[in-house]
Amino acid sequence: MEPRVAVLRIEGTNCEDETVRALRECGAFAEAIHLKQLYSDMIKESEKRRLKDYTGIVFPGGFSAGDYVRAGAIFSARVKSVLRKDIEEFIRSEFPVLGICNGFQILVEIGALPGMDEDKPISDRPEMVLAINNSNKFECRLSILKHENKGKCIFTRKVKDIVVLPVAHAEGKVVFPAGMEELYIERLVENDQIVFRYVNDKGEYAGYPWNPNGSIYNIAGICNATGNVFGLMPHPERVLYNWHHFDYPHENGEYGDGKSVFESMVEYIKNMR
Amino acid sequence: MIADVYIELKEGVADPEGESTKKALKLLGFDNVKSVSSIKVFRIELSAESREKAEEEIKQMCEKLLANPVIQRYRINWIS
Numbered sequence: 292m293e294p295r296v297a298v299l300r301i302e303g304t305n306c307e308d309e310t311v312r313a314l315r316e317c318g319a320f321a322e323a324i325h326l327k328q329l330y331s332d333m334i335k336e337s338e339k340r341r342l343k344d345y346t347g348i349v350f351p352g353g354f355s356a357g358d359y360v361r362a363g364a365i366f367s368a369r370v371k372s373v374l375r376k377d378i379e380e381f382i383r384s385e386f387p388v389l390g391i392c393n394g395f396q397i398l399v400e401i402g403a404l405p406g407m408d409e410d411k412p413i414s415d416r417p418e419m420v421l422a423i424n425n426s427n428k429f430e431c432r433l434s435i436l437k438h439e440n441k442g443k444c445i446f447t448r449k450v451k452d453i454v455v456l457p458v459a460h461a462e463g464k465v466v467f468p469a470g471m472e473e474l475y476i477e478r479l480v481e482n483d484q485i486v487f488r489y490v491n492d493k494g495e496y497a498g499y500p501w502n503p504n505g506s507i508y509n510i511a512g513i514c515n516a517t518g519n520v521f522g523l524m525p526h527p528e529r530v531l532y533n534w535h536h537f538d539y540p541h542e543n544g545e546y547g548d549g550k551s552v553f554e555s556m557v558e559y560i561k562n563m564r
Numbered sequence: 565m566i567a568d569v570y571i572e573l574k575e576g577v578a579d580p581e582g583e584s585t586k587k588a589l590k591l592l593g594f595d596n597v598k599s600v601s602s603i604k605v606f607r608i609e610l611s612a613e614s615r616e617k618a619e620e621e622i623k624q625m626c627e628k629l630l631a632n633p634v635i636q637r638y639r640i641n642w643i644s
Contacts, residue, residue, distance in 0.1 A: 361632060368629045400632070416627065420634040427580035468634050469576055505578075 294319035294560040296347035297340065301326050301366055306352035306391065309528040313550065316531060317557040319347070326366075330373040342377045346560045347387045350394030352459070352526055362421065362462040363396030370401055375413065378403070382412035385563070387445055387556050388520045392460055395512070395522030396421045404522045406515025407478055419475070421524070422464045425505030431459040433537065434503055434525050436487040436511050437494060443483040443518035445559040446552050453494055454487075454548040455536065456525035458511075463504040463524040465513075476508050487512035487523055519559075527552040565611065565618050566643040569630060571604040577635045606630060607643070615642070 296314050300307045300323055307323035314321035327333070328340045342348075356365035370378060382388060382403065390398035398404045399421055402414035424430055434457065438450045467475040479485050488509040491497035496509045504524070512523030527549030533540055535547045542548075573579050581602035589597045608625070612618035619640060626638040 360629060364629060364632075371628075417632050417634055420632045422578070422635055423580045425578060425580055427584040466577070466635055469574065 292346050292560055292563040294347060294557045295345045296321040296349060296556075296560075297342070297345040298323040298349045298351050299326055300324070300351065300353070301355050301369065303355045303357050304351055304353035304366075304393070306393075306526065306528060309531065310349050310351045310391065313528045313531045313553045314349070314557065316550065317553045319553075319557045319560070323351075326369060326374075329377075342374065342381060345386075346563065347556060348378075348381065348389070350388075350390040350397045351528075352392035352394060355393055355397065358393075358462070361396075361400070362460075363393055363400045366393075366397045367400035370397070375401075379413045382406075382515070382517075382520055385517065385519050387559055389446060389552075389556060390520075390522040391528065392458075392463075392524055392526055395524055396462065398520060398522045403520050404515055405475070405479060405484060405513055406517075406520055407482060407484070409516045412515065412517075412520070418468070420466050421460075421462050422466045423462050424460070424464055424503065426499065426503075429459070429461040430463070430500075430503035432457065432500075432503070434458045434511065435490050435492060435494075435501065436525060437490045437496075438486065439488055440486045440514070441483050444486045444514040444521055445518050446514070446521040446555050447486055449551040449555040449558070451548070451551070453490070454551075455530070455541070456527055456549055457529050458503050458525045460504070460524055463506065465504075465506040465508075465510040467507065472507055479513060482516050483518075484513050484516060485510065486514050486521060487525070565615065566607060566609045567618065567622060568641040568643055569606045569608055569622055569626065570639050570641065571606070571626070571631050571636050572601070572638070574635055574637050 311321045489502040491501040514521040530547035530549040582600040586600040
């Protein structure tokens with residue numbers, strides 16, 4: 292299929308341009324569109340869009356709706372009110388949906404992640420939360436991530452074992468319902484839904500500051516049970532080029548560690564029938 | 565009708581905002597502070613046939629937007 296990706300924004304989203312750039316660099320058609328373009332009657336004909344014209348969606352980073360109520364809560368409430376069925380159908384049709392940082396928060400609030408029930412891509416209520424960092428600070432720096440997915444997550448099939456991606460968030464701590472944490476982790480591991488975990492410079496699981504927010508099990512990113520919905524707190528689009536890395540030249544070649552996420556996504560769509 | 569809807573963290577959930585506020589208060593010399601919890605309040609004015617119906621509606625609001633049930637609970641304080 293032709294990779295046609297919508298990068299959805301509302302007021303306060305601020306990583307859509309980098310995300311579009313990254314997708315285009317990987318050979319996809321990509322455009323940033325306002326959520327309203329998908330449903331409002333007040334939009335010019337030439338700017339109207341339909342979800343079914345796309346083969347991929349990204350919820351980019353930023354501070355949608357000013358992080359009011361909770362990060363991602365308002366964006367997700369708007370999606371749920373006007374596009375819930377469409378998004379559900381989109382996920383069910385195995386099209387990829389990516390959420391980066393604020394986008395991850397939105398997917399969690401919508402109920403698309405952790406998404407452990409294959410038959411119900413969007414749960415009625417949120418099953419987890421990205422809570423305020425233990426440090427109570429906005430954590431803005433590098434994070435080292437161990438890629439632990441065994442192949443289910445379609446977004447990381449081309450990703451190396453260890454990548455360095457920046458984080459920038461105040462609400463990124465993965466929390467599951469009290470008393471059920473072990474059960475959730477067990478099921479996520481069993482389903483191969485764990486994608487990225489924070490590690491130290493030796494590649495070992497470590498606490499703060501390596502784990503910037505206090506996430507349980509050092510979780511930085513997870514996918515749903517079918518592998519086509521992926522959310523992560525770090526920003527792959529911010530290290531698209533090699534020279535984005537603080538330790539330039541981070542590696543040989545033109546590109547940085549973040550590109551492989553978008554590459555995997557685009558290749559997956561190209562291989563869809 | 566006007567309701568104050570309090571969104572609080574469930575018992576046992578870490579409250580970094582409250583904790584660091586407590587730390588700052590101690591630094592300022594308020595040694596008597598034992599604990600600080602962060603609570604968010606939304607004042608909502610709404611029209612409804614009865615208080616019961618209004619409460620039912622607020623419950624829906626909390627479930628759909630105002631609170632994340634994984635870590636938060638809510639309570640209502642009627643202002644008028």
